[in-house]
Amino acid sequence: xxxxxxxxxxxxxxxxxxxxxxxxxxxxxxxxxxxxxxxxxxxxxxxxxxxxxxxxxxxxxxxxxxxxxxxxxxxxxxxxxxxxxxxxxxxxxxxxxxxxxxxxxxxxxxxxxxxxxxxxxxxxxxxxxxxxxxxxxxxxxxxxxxxxxxxxxxxxx
Amino acid sequence: xxxxxxxxxxxxxxxxxxxxxxxxxxxxxxxxxxxxxxxxxxxxxxxxxxxxxxxxxxxxxxxxxxxxxxxxxxxxxxxxxxxxxxxxxxxxxxxxxxxxxxxxxxxxxxxxxxxxxxxxxxxxxxxxxxxxxxxxxxxxxxxxxxxxxxxxxxxxxxxxxxxxxxxxxxxxxxxxxxxxxxxxxxx
Numbered sequence: 001x002x003x004x005x006x007x008x009x010x011x012x013x014x015x016x017x018x019x020x021x022x023x024x025x026x027x028x029x030x031x032x033x034x035x036x037x038x039x040x041x042x043x044x045x046x047x048x049x050x051x052x053x054x055x056x057x058x059x060x061x062x063x064x065x066x067x068x069x070x071x072x073x074x075x076x077x078x079x080x081x082x083x084x085x086x087x088x089x090x091x092x093x094x095x096x097x098x099x100x101x102x103x104x105x106x107x108x109x110x111x112x113x114x115x116x117x118x119x120x121x122x123x124x125x126x127x128x129x130x131x132x133x134x135x136x137x138x139x140x141x142x143x144x145x146x147x148x149x150x151x152x153x154x155x156x157x
Numbered sequence: 158x159x160x161x162x163x164x165x166x167x168x169x170x171x172x173x174x175x176x177x178x179x180x181x182x183x184x185x186x187x188x189x190x191x192x193x194x195x196x197x198x199x200x201x202x203x204x205x206x207x208x209x210x211x212x213x214x215x216x217x218x219x220x221x222x223x224x225x226x227x228x229x230x231x232x233x234x235x236x237x238x239x240x241x242x243x244x245x246x247x248x249x250x251x252x253x254x255x256x257x258x259x260x261x262x263x264x265x266x267x268x269x270x271x272x273x274x275x276x277x278x279x280x281x282x283x284x285x286x287x288x289x290x291x292x293x294x295x296x297x298x299x300x301x302x303x304x305x306x307x308x309x310x311x312x313x314x315x316x317x318x319x320x321x322x323x324x325x326x327x328x329x330x331x332x333x334x335x336x337x338x339x340x341x342x343x344x
Contacts, residue, residue: 019185019186019221021220021221021224022224023185024186024221024222024224024225024228025224025225025227025228025231026228027178027181027182027225027228028224028225028226028227028228028229028230028231028232029228029229029231029232029235030174030228030232031175031178031225031228031229031232032228032229032230032231032232032233032234032235032236033232033233033235033236033240034166034171034174034175034232034236035229035232035233035236036232036233036236036237036240036241036268037162037165037166037171037236037240037241038165038166038167038168038170038171039165039247039268040171041233041268042247042268042269043268043269043270043273043274044247044249044253044257044265044268044269044270045247045249046332046336047249047253047256047257047336047340048249048250048253049332050329050332050333050335050336050337051252051253051256051336051337053249053250053252053253053256054249054250054253055168056168056249057168059168059169059172060168060171060172060175061172061306061310061311062172063168063169063171063172063173063175063176064172064173064175064176064179064311064315065176065310065311065314065315066172066173066176067172067173067176067177067179068176068177068178068179068180068311068312068314068315069314069315069316069317071176071177071179071180071315072179072180072183072315072316075180075183075184080184082183082184082185082186082187083184083185086187087187088183088184088187089187090183090189090316091189091313091316091318095318095320096316096317096318096319096320097319097320098319098320098322098323099320101301101302101303102302102303102320102321102323102324102327103323103324103326103327104301104302104327105298105299105300105301105302105303105324105327106298106302106309106323106324106325106326106327106328106330106331107298107327107328107330107331108294108297108298108301108302108327108331109294109295109297109298109299109301109302109305109324109327109328109331110298110327110328110329110330110331110332110333110334110335111291111294111298111331111332111334111335111339112290112291112292112293112294112295112296112297112298112331112335113295113306113328113331113332113335114331114332114333114334114335114336114339114340115286115287115290115291115294115335115339115340116287116288116291116292116295117269118269119192119295119299119305119306119307120192120193120195120196120295120296120299120305120306120307121192121229121305121306121307123292123295124192124226124229124230124233125229125230125232125233125236125237126233126237126268126269127230127233128229128230128231128232128233128234128237129233129234129236129237129238129241129268130234130237130238131237131267131268131269131274132275132276133274133275133276133278133279133288134274136279136288136289136292137288137291137292138292139292140288140289140290140291140292140293140295140296141196141292141293141295141296141299142196142199142200142296143293143296144196144292144293144294144295144296144297144298144299144300145193145196145197145199145200145296145297145299145300146200146204146208146211146296147293147296147297148210148296148297148300148301149197149200149208149209149210149211149300150208150210152209152210153209155301
């Protein structure tokens with residue numbers, strides 16, 4: 001199965017989407033604020049997590065997964081549709097199967113995460129919070145994503 | 158109220174709030190929430206060259222990711238500039254602080270150590286490795302694994318995906334190596 005079929009890259013349903021980008025803008029602002037105020041975007045917190053010194057980061061990720069998982073179980077159980085009545089596709093079947101790209105990509109990401117102490121969402125928030133050097137970080141992350149695109153045909157998946 | 162918002166938000170508030178984003182994005186857009194796809198869309202928009210991975214209608218697929226990313230910049234400004242003062246100290250545990258002092262960190266103000274994450278720090282070798290190599294690996298790894306902390310650790314695990322659990326295990330293998338073995342060498 002090719003990587004094309006995974007959720008992110010799939011040519012999605014052709015239906016006309018009448019989503020408002022404003023909603024996503026507001027959602028992003030909400031998240032950016034949380035990332036800063038809960039210190040998820042803090043290098044100190046991420047080091048604390050990798051040294052197993054506090055419950056903080058585990059509580060945030062665990063709490064998010066708990067709420068997310070219960071919500072999705074309820075939504076699937078009651079066949080909840082989108083706000084416009086469309087059917088919701090949850091990743092399933094082969095998309096749930098671990099492949100080499102998951103462990104290898106995960107390790108690469110983890111190596112970076114342990115060094116810079118923030119993941120992509122918090123990176124945007126850090127740029128916005130006015131830490132100038134984070135702009136360099138953003139270009140670094142873009143370079144990494146671009147290099148992946150370049151190398152993808154020759155990487156094990 | 159404003160004063161309450163200005164203090165750091167506890168994990169038991171932040172975690173569930175982030176978790177609610179997963180059902181919200183499914184309900185509103187029928188989409189799986191994730192952040193790092195925005196990096197792919199930005200590459201596709203600016204420098205696709207002849208690379209197959211970047212040859213698609215990035216606006217159609219990615220406008221929502223990019224709007225959210227722009228929102229995160231704004232939220233970072235609100236959270237960092239309006240709801241925080243720049244001299245705030247992140248209240249990590251004493252033991253974590255001792256670990257970092259042992260690494261040579263002395264300035265604990267702000268969200269990130271200014272010794273490393275500043276343009277001055279960038280001129281030193283440790284700063285360069287941390288910022289350039291570190292972020293390169295984050296961008297590369299997030300796309301290689303097809304998702305980052307949001308798409309896999311939170312959205313994927315919420316959907317009970319074994320693949321996402323494997324990714325998270327990878328995050329920790331890499332992160333433990335970086336934090337315990339690599340940082341002591343370069344700092």
